[in-house]
Amino acid sequence: MISSEARIVAAAIAVFTALAGIFAALHGLVFDKASVLNYGVLTILVGVASFAVMLMPMPEDGP
Numbered sequence: 001m002i003s004s005e006a007r008i009v010a011a012a013i014a015v016f017t018a019l020a021g022i023f024a025a026l027h028g029l030v031f032d033k034a035s036v037l038n039y040g041v042l043t044i045l046v047g048v049a050s051f052a053v054m055l056m057p058m059p060e061d062g063p
Contacts, residue, residue: 011054014046014047015047015051016047018046021040021045
């Protein structure tokens, strides 16, 4: 089990970052703003990747 509270908090922040990226990407699609769409997709990728890395068990977590 993940025992580091800081990593759990960082993972929660990463989820909200990904949600903000989804909002930005949809905003870019609806209002035909290519740069907003691109940055929104980039934000989604960074948020999801950060979430996955933060919740990955580390050797110091133990069984």
